[in-house]
Amino acid sequence: MIHLPITALDLLRARILARTAARLLAHFSSCVDLGEVTVTREDDQDVHHRVFCDRLLANGARCALPTEHSRPCGGRWPRQPYGHSHDTR
Numbered sequence: 001m002i003h004l005p006i007t008a009l010d011l012l013r014a015r016i017l018a019r020t021a022a023r024l025l026a027h028f029s030s031c032v033d034l035g036e037v038t039v040t041r042e043d044d045q046d047v048h049h050r051v052f053c054d055r056l057l058a059n060g061a062r063c064a065l066p067t068e069h070s071r072p073c074g075g076r077w078p079r080q081p082y083g084h085s086h087d088t089r
């Protein structure tokens, strides 16, 4: 597991930064499990907040939208190297 501490001004900015970094890293490695990416408050490290919705969709894929999205679940994970995709899990 890779833990990469990055600080942000608040939880919203932390989620945005984490999503951006995770999507970028996913382009380089299929080992990035986007659905498990979380952020924590510095003074409350035991409570993890997901950054992607990750809800199971009817087609078996996972929702790739931000956790706070207001439109219906959907979206796709970024294309994975070598043709691998999180859409099949």
Ligand SMILES: [Zn+2]
Pocket (backbone or CB within 6 Å): 053, 054, 055, 063, 064, 065, 069, 072, 073, 074
């Ligand atoms: Zn969703």
